Each structure stands twice: as structure tokens, then as C-alpha cells.
Amino acid sequence: MEEQKQVPKLRFVEFSDEWKDEKVGMLGTFKGGGTPSTNNSEYWQGETPWISSSVIKENDIHNINISRYLSELAITESATKVIPKGSILFVARVGIGKVAVANQDLCTSQDFANLIPRKDDSYYIAYYFISKSKLLFQYSQGTSIKGFTSGDLKSIPINIPTLPEQQKIASFLSSVDKKIAQLKQKQGLLEDYKRGVMQQIFSQQLRFTDENGNEYPKWEEKRLGDVLKIGSGKDYKHLTEGLIPVYGTGGLMAFVSDYLYEGESVGIGRKGTIDKPVFLEGKFWTVDTLFYTHSFKNVLPKFIFYLFLLINWKKYNEASGVPSLSKGTIEKIIISFPSIEEQTQIALFLSAIDKKIAKIQTQIDKTQTFKKGLLQQMFV
Structure with a gap:
């Protein structure tokens, strides 16, 4: 043989x-x-x-x-x-x-x-x-x-292998790594642009106008508790497995058969990670450590999400050990709000940037998967 x-x-x-x-x-x-x-x-x-x-x-x-x-x-x-x-x-x-x-x-x-x-x-x-x-x-x-x-x-x-083959393999894989690095750099620049433009929007240095070029009304100060309600997460372990996502402060945790809320919402940590808001939609369940917003009054959930990204949540931390927030503290925060029409333009503008960032992430993921396949097959 x-x-x-x-x-x-x-x-x-x-x-x-x-x-x-x-x-x-x-x-x-x-x-x-x-x-x-x-x-x-x-x-x-x-x-x-x-x-x-x-x-x-x-x-x-x-x-x-x-x-x-x-x-x-x-x-x-x-x-x-x-x-x-x-x-x-x-x-x-x-x-x-x-x-x-x-x-x-x-x-x-x-x-x-x-x-x-x-x-x-x-x-x-x-x-x-x-x-x-x-x-x-x-x-x-x-x-x-x-x-x-x-x-x-x-x-x-x-x-x-022989030195020429070593060099050929290394050069090819390096070119793949260079592509990944270029995509990450492009994504990073977009993320920097998004952060900068958000600072300008929410400090009102950058304002949108209506279709006729007219300015929208002045922003009005309101308590968060006046424009939305804060819902509490619950334990999910009694539920059977299903298709409904369960979220915690660390992200997706499981899929279950029932839901706590249906619709657009913003999750914000109650305990542990309190400074990483997440946009939620459809049917979902949140655990005890993750609050969710609901019952919105003249505010868009997507606008609230971008607003929450800019709030320094650690400033409102109520614990000396594990960071914690309470409903009462969140509801008392005073924020300036634009009209619902300007909120819509802001949310659409920032969502468009997020889609570009997500598209690049998809390219990064695909290229990294391609590289992983190469690594598995190009070596003995």
C-alpha cells in the first residue's frame, strides 16, 4: 500500500x-x-x-x-x-x-x-x-x-514545506489579514463619525429641517418618566424552549415559548452592565437584570435608543459594588426632546449609518470565516 x-x-x-x-x-x-x-x-x-x-x-x-x-x-x-x-x-x-x-x-x-x-x-x-x-x-x-x-x-x-512555499502561504494569508484590517479601519471611521455626529445632534449644534427647509420647533425638557415607562425583566427558567429571544445585560441568552413584551423597546441594564443600551423589537423576554422601555408618549423608541447611547449611565450608579440602576432614578433624568418629526429624521439618519456599519461587519465576518477555512486546509 x-x-x-x-x-x-x-x-x-x-x-x-x-x-x-x-x-x-x-x-x-x-x-x-x-x-x-x-x-x-x-x-x-x-x-x-x-x-x-x-x-x-x-x-x-x-x-x-x-x-x-x-x-x-x-x-x-x-x-x-x-x-x-x-x-x-x-x-x-x-x-x-x-x-x-x-x-x-x-x-x-x-x-x-x-x-x-x-x-x-x-x-x-x-x-x-x-x-x-x-x-x-x-x-x-x-x-x-x-x-x-x-x-x-x-x-x-x-x-x-520548502521556503518558497512557506513564503507563498504567508503572503497569501497576510493579504487576507490586510483585507480584514482595512474593513475594520473603515468600520472604525464610520463609528467615530457616528459618535461625533450624535454629539452634535443631541447638543443641538446640528439641527434638521422639514421638507420646505423650515426649522423644527425648539426642543423641550422633559423627565424620562413623562415620555415612557420602565418595565422589569423576569426569570424565564419556568418557560419551555421556543422561538422568543431572551435578553440579559450580556445580550441574547436563550429562546423561550412566551414573551414579556411585543414591539420596539430599549433595554437598559438594572444591575451589572448598566451602560450598554440595546434596541429590542418584536416579541422578547428580558431577565431580572435588564429593564425595558414601553408606553412611549410622543417619542420614538429608536430615538430613545440613540439618546440612551449618549447618557453617562455610570453617573447614576446607585451601588458601591456591582453597578445598579433603579426605575425611579431613570425616570427622573431630565432630557431635551425635539418634535416627533425631527426625532424621525434623527432616527432615520443614524439608522442609515448603523446599516453601513452592519454591512461592513458582515464583510468582516465573511472574510474571517474564509480565513478560518484557509487555515484549516493550508497546513498539514
Whole structure:
């Protein structure tokens, strides 16, 4: 029986050589990291970048957010070391599984195991481990804080194609990552624009006019309790499974057979996360930690949603421990309201921006799914 060749399911047509089995320890040398004392200000006034594991993002090997820099004295007098550009940075604890490639010479904390490759493509190696994200967890040890060492990494098997094929794979996947980054940047700019324009709208620096170009009436101050009512969520565990969504402060929780309210509404946290309003519509159920609005008087639910996004809810927090709000506190908040006609224009304008943001998110999700499929098929 012919032995099956070590090749991936998805491969560029110009390559046919079998992939070789190696150990990570054969690919280069390892350097660790360290954290200089934060009590010595002289250590943190230099030009050499220093990173902790928190700045490495999951499934993103290219972008490292650098905000701290070390002096030569810090490097000389501490356990940290300069890691050369092109090294593969493995988060060995407090975020196991995250991998990045150093885009410049830098230093890392002790939470990293850093591989300086001899000849293989750094980005290929990084993508390989992104594709095998669960592999690093298998080598982690410890009870309270799990982690692995460079010694553990050295023993991990890795499949290696020729250098040209490595570079081709890395370049292709990098182009997909670049597309995702561009979409996220576009989405971020839209979100920034939305925040800015909302500030202008609700401070009345930006006003809408009617179809004849005439100004709408002046905004009137009212208590929230005068224009809507606050409903309380309830436990849902006695209900059978169904098609009605159940929401909590963290979002969608379950689907049940009954509903608490039907129509457009705005959910606002009663306890826990109190500053993340959510627009609700149709039939739904909310749990005890999520209030919902109803019985609107001369206000549009969608307008209320955008208004709630701008309220500093933490200012109304009534607890010293877990953040909490009460119906009474919400109802007493005084807000300026435009006419129902201007509310309609505001809601339509902001909804149009939200649709553009959601469309980009759909593109991001599709591209990330495409990338996930590539990672599953382009490596042995």
C-alpha cells in the first residue's frame, strides 16, 4: 500500500514537494523576557519598545500596539532581552495561544517565549500555530495560572514545506489579514463619525429641517418618566424552549415559548452592565437584570435608543459594588426632546449609518470565516 504524502488539502499548484516533519526546537533559538521595575522611572524613558501579553490580539500576527519603551539601563539591569525583528512571539501564559511576529526590535515581558528563526519564514510559523491554536493549550501546565516554557515549545512537532512555499502561504494569508484590517479601519471611521455626529445632534449644534427647509420647533425638557415607562425583566427558567429571544445585560441568552413584551423597546441594564443600551423589537423576554422601555408618549423608541447611547449611565450608579440602576432614578433624568418629526429624521439618519456599519461587519465576518477555512486546509 502506497504511503500517503504529507501535504495539505489546499495547495498552490506550483508546489509538489512533500512537507517535512520537524521539531520547533530545530527552527531557531529561544529568548525569554522580563519586566524591569516600574518603581524606577529611568527604566521607562528610553527608545526600545517593551510589550506585555495584553497587547497581542488573538488571531492577529501583524499588529502589536506598543505604548511603553525601555532605556538601555533597564535592559542591562533586568531579565528582559532585546528580541530581533522577525522573531515569533508566543504568549506562554496569561493569554496562551496568542502569537505575533515582531515588526521591529523589541523587548517582552516574562509571559513570552520568543523564537528567533534561523532560515524559515517567520510569518509561516506564526500562521501555522494560529491554525493549530489548541495545540499550545495541550502543552500548558499549572493550576492557578497555566503556561508553557520554551522547552515545551521545542518539543512540539511542526510540518515544514520548502521556503518558497512557506513564503507563498504567508503572503497569501497576510493579504487576507490586510483585507480584514482595512474593513475594520473603515468600520472604525464610520463609528467615530457616528459618535461625533450624535454629539452634535443631541447638543443641538446640528439641527434638521422639514421638507420646505423650515426649522423644527425648539426642543423641550422633559423627565424620562413623562415620555415612557420602565418595565422589569423576569426569570424565564419556568418557560419551555421556543422561538422568543431572551435578553440579559450580556445580550441574547436563550429562546423561550412566551414573551414579556411585543414591539420596539430599549433595554437598559438594572444591575451589572448598566451602560450598554440595546434596541429590542418584536416579541422578547428580558431577565431580572435588564429593564425595558414601553408606553412611549410622543417619542420614538429608536430615538430613545440613540439618546440612551449618549447618557453617562455610570453617573447614576446607585451601588458601591456591582453597578445598579433603579426605575425611579431613570425616570427622573431630565432630557431635551425635539418634535416627533425631527426625532424621525434623527432616527432615520443614524439608522442609515448603523446599516453601513452592519454591512461592513458582515464583510468582516465573511472574510474571517474564509480565513478560518484557509487555515484549516493550508497546513498539514
